Amino acid sequence: MNSLFNTESQQTVITRLNNLSETSQPTWGKMTITQMLSHCQKPLEVANGNLKLDTKIGFAKKLVLKLFKPLMYNDKPWKRNLGTVKEFKIADTEEFNIxxxxLIAVINEFSKKKDTTNWPEHPFFGTFSTDQWGKMQYKHLDHHLTQFGV
Incomplete structure (x- = not known):
């Protein structure tokens, strides 16, 4: 499984990002290209410790999320049109190149943390190992880059 902690995988993601343009259109979903770029920054900012979400999750929902947690970092691609949490929904964005x-900056910041052992807790899924964080972040980016045809 690819991971953002693998230099080759990281560079492949950045190459794919550089193949996007302001006119790139999604093959599914409702996000614009700039909304997608901004959306993809959020989970990386959480992992980097730069974004803390104040979420309250009930006991029943925690149990359900625990069942889905392995899907975040396993080898299977995420399904199209998955919903996203309100904290990661983007309404306003800056210009495409910004x-x-x-996004490239937060990817590079995250990728330097391959030796980290003390990660912030994920606001919905709890703790992840370094390996799981790397796979999950790669998988999320791959999902959206595929959505936009690169």
Whole structure:
């Protein structure tokens, strides 16, 4: 499984990002290209410790999320048209090149943390190992880059 902690996988993601343009259209979903670029920054910012979400999850929902947690980082691609949490829904964005540069910067910041052992807790799924964080972040980016045809 690819991981953002693998230099080759990280560079492949950045190459794919650089193949996007302001006119790139999704093959599914409702996000614009700039909304997608901004949306993809959020989970990385959580992992990097730069974004703390104040979420309250009930006991029943925690149990359900625990069942889905392995799907976040396993080898199977995510399904199309999955919903996203309200905290990661993007209404307003900056210009395409600004959002793309921000995303590349947070990818590079995250990728330098391959030796980290003390990760922030995920606001919905709890704790992840370094290996799981790397796979999950790659998988999320791959999902959206595929959505936009690169």
């Amino acid at each position: 959002e793309k540069s921000k």
